[in-house]
Amino acid sequence: MxxxxxxxxxxxxxxxxxxxxxxxxxxxxxxxxxxxxxxxxxxxxxxxxxxxxxxxxxxxxxxxxxxxxxxxxxxxxxxxxxxxxxxxxxxxxxxxxxxxxxxxxxxxxxxxxxxxxxxxxxxxxxxxxxxxxxxxxxxxxxxxxxxxxxxxxxxxxxxxxxxxxxxxxxxxxxFPDSRRRERLDAPGALLVAAGLGLNVLGLQQAAAWGWGRPLTWACIGGGILVLVVFCRYELRTTEPxxxxxxxxxxxxxxxxxxxxxxxxxxxxxxxxxxxxxxxxxxxxxxxxxxxxxxxxxxxxxxxxxxxxxxxxxxxxxxxxxxxxxxxxxxxxxxxxxxxxxxxxxxxxxxxxxxxxxxxxxxxxxxxxxxxxxxxxxxxxxxxxxxxxxxxxxxxxxxxxxxxxxxTSRVTQTLVAAGTPPDRAPGLARTIAERITGHPDDRLPTGTGPAATAMRHSIQDIRLxxxxxxxxxxxxxxxxxxxxxxxxxLHPGTRVADEDRPRPAAAPGTGTPP
CATH class of the missing domain: 1.20.1250.20 (MFS general substrate transporter like domains)
Incomplete structure (x- = not known):
């Protein structure tokens, strides 16, 4: 294992x-x-x-x-x-x-x-x-x-x-392969997967979509709502x-x-x-x-x-x-x-x-x-x-x-290196997206203002x-x-062996230890 x-x-x-x-x-x-x-x-x-x-x-x-x-x-x-x-x-x-x-x-x-x-x-x-x-x-x-x-x-x-x-x-x-004779709660599995998926998608895409976009909050809020529905469903079903x-x-x-x-x-x-x-x-x-x-x-x-x-x-x-x-x-x-x-x-x-x-x-x-x-x-x-x-x-x-x-830090570095202030935020966003490895391997090439500024500011970018x-x-x-x-919040209580019920094995599947 x-x-x-x-x-x-x-x-x-x-x-x-x-x-x-x-x-x-x-x-x-x-x-x-x-x-x-x-x-x-x-x-x-x-x-x-x-x-x-x-x-x-x-x-x-x-x-x-x-x-x-x-x-x-x-x-x-x-x-x-x-x-x-x-x-x-x-x-x-x-x-x-x-x-x-x-x-x-x-x-x-x-x-x-x-x-x-x-x-x-x-x-x-x-x-x-x-x-x-x-x-x-x-x-x-x-x-x-x-x-x-x-x-x-x-x-x-x-x-x-x-x-x-x-x-x-x-x-x-x-090792014993015990089983429990119960049905699988397929609706519950779908609800929890959908709720978690929507919620995390909204959080993950917030940087790209923007925190002010309705789509961001629709995903986050929709995911939470689906999880609430999941909890209510689980409390009512017999085999959740x-x-x-x-x-x-x-x-x-x-x-x-x-x-x-x-x-x-x-x-x-x-x-x-x-x-x-x-x-x-x-x-x-x-x-x-x-x-x-x-x-x-x-x-x-x-x-x-x-x-x-x-x-x-x-x-x-x-x-x-x-x-x-x-x-x-x-x-x-x-x-x-x-x-x-x-x-x-x-x-x-x-x-x-x-x-x-x-x-x-x-x-x-x-x-x-x-x-x-x-x-x-x-x-x-x-x-x-x-x-x-x-x-x-x-x-x-x-x-x-x-x-x-x-993005905010690179914008400042670009402006200090001579990039026009109106262009710096957009260029900074591009650079921030691209820098996931060595900066000298990821910086823009060419003769544009971003490339020129960044090639002279590698140490600044690392910082x-x-x-x-x-x-x-x-x-x-x-x-x-x-x-x-x-x-x-933990009461400090402990669980003893005698407190634990053992699982019942399905017929023919072996007996748990």
Whole structure:
């Protein structure tokens, strides 16, 4: 299961490293690349609850295998994208189907791990699960840098051997494949996918459409309205996609909110830190991978500690300490971004990663321990839907913020370099969209005012990009501060083994341990 989930985790980091090379070869804009990254996250968020429910109904093993096959087939197609006008659409479609495969794999794999460990051992077991998966994730940037130097397409093709190993190990593992005799709530699955999709689309496109456009708010508001309809429908149906009564448990609600706000920072930081390293620090893709490893070093060291705290003292102490450390780490990291030196930033990147690592396993494990009727696939689907929705929202909001601030800073740089003030904003917008890799490789060519000004202002542009990233990283610190406030809602109660009902297996499918 670690190998299976690592494939999903690796894909979140390895593509971020390749993003500048992808945009250069395919001629995509910065916002288009963010849409490609977000398509994966959005599909994860939209279909995670469905994946968890299918795992309960069809059996964990079947769903793990099916999701892995969908994921790896989509990866091959992503790596085979043709050039030209169809490139963006091709990538968007198959990144979305990749996300669908991941949404099937993750809740089923995590439910297997949860199912075979008693409550008293789950903290350390899931901490090890996240550390190993996170460790393989941390290799993503390194492999991504090396593979990108050959061809960025290989960052998708590398999933093929990983998937083969995962499928072989799944076939060799003799774990029970329990199923629940329930129907699938198809209307609920469609409603949650539509609501999340519309909402994130509006947030993501706000930079391009403008916050004052009716279309932007129609998408955001329409998505929220559909989600309200979804909740009302779920409360009335007899076999819902998500049993919303689980949110009556105050601890579960606190765990879910902590996961939401911390993930606003956790997933987006990998994309923004990678692009920052390649633009502002003039790093190569493999050097950018090493830069992100500072974050994962702290994450890996703290994750096991968080699991031990959970088993001995419960989730609340680990979540409070983790959110506080994460808030401090992101804030200090943001303050050092304009010092264009990784040497001055690594302690704070490591501190931010330690905060996330400390809280992630305790919050997720404590939430799963409170499953209704031991429906681990379903509750994992709930928590991971929230996390991936948060990741998509974070990418959309922080991407919009980065583009806005970058455009403002470049406008000032252009005017100072002699560009007429009436032309500077439009040119700045174009440049801000194009700078997703090394600025000296992305600046306009020719003899026009923008090209001339920018070729004499490369260092200023790198500093502008660093300045534009500061509010993004401060925003991540704010997200961690909000997560800390949510820990105050947690009553500090713990779940004992005898409190957990065991799931009933369908006839002929085996008996759960």
């Amino acid at each position: 670690v190998f299976t989930v690592a494939m999903v985790f690796v894909d979140q980091t390895i593509v971020s490293i390749a993003a500048p090379s992808i945009t250069e070869e395919l001629g995509l804009s910065a916002s288009a690349m963010q849409r490609v990254v977000n398509a994966y996250l959005l599909a994860l968020a939209a279909f995670f609850a469905l994946g968890g429910r299918l795992a309960d109904i069809l059996g964990h093993r079947r769903v793990v295998v099916a999701g892995t096959l969908v994921f790896v087939a989509s990866s091959v197609l992503c790596g085979s994208v043709p050039g030209g006008a169809a490139a963006e659409t091709w990538l968007l479609v198959f990144r979305a189907t990749q996300g669908l495969g991941a949404a099937l794999v993750f809740p089923a794999a995590l439910a297997v791990v949860v199912d075979v460990f008693p409550v008293g051992e789950r903290g350390r077991a899931l901490a090890l699960f996240y550390v190993l998966a996170g460790g393989l994730t941390a290799l993503g940037p390194l492999f991504g840098g090396w593979l990108t130097a050959w061809t960025w397409r290989a960052v998708f093709w590398i999933n093929v051997p990983v998937a083969l190993v995962a499928l072989v190990l799944t076939a060799l593992a003799h 996609l998500i049993r919303l009564r689980v949110f009556r448990d105050r601890a579960f609600t606190a765990d879910t909110l902590v996961l939401f706000f911390s993930t606003l920072a956790f997933v987006p930081v990998m994309f923004f830190a990678s692009v920052y390293a390649q633009v502002s620090l003039s790093a190569s893709p493999d050097q950018a991978g090493l830069y992100i490893l500072y974050f994962f070093a702290g994450f890996g060291l703290a994750a096991q500690w968080g699991g031990r705290i959970l088993d001995k003292r419960g989730a609340r102490p680990a979540m409070r300490l983790g959110t506080a450390l994460g808030c401090a780490g992101f804030a200090l990291w943001a303050s050092k971004l304009t010092v264009l030196s990784a040497h001055d930033q690594w302690p704070y990147a490591c501190l931010a990663g330690a905060g996330i690592g400390l809280l992630l396993s305790p919050a997720a494990t404590d939430a799963v321990n409170r499953a209704i009727g031991a429906s681990y696939g379903e509750v994992t689907g709930v928590t991971q839907t929230v996390r991936n929705y948060a990741a998509a929202v974070g990418m959309a909001v922080f991407g919009t913020l980065l583009t806005h601030v970058m 502008d990009f660093a300045e534009a990233n500061r509010p993004v990283f401060y925003g991540m610190a704010v997200a961690m501060a909000l997560a800390y406030l949510c820990t105050l």
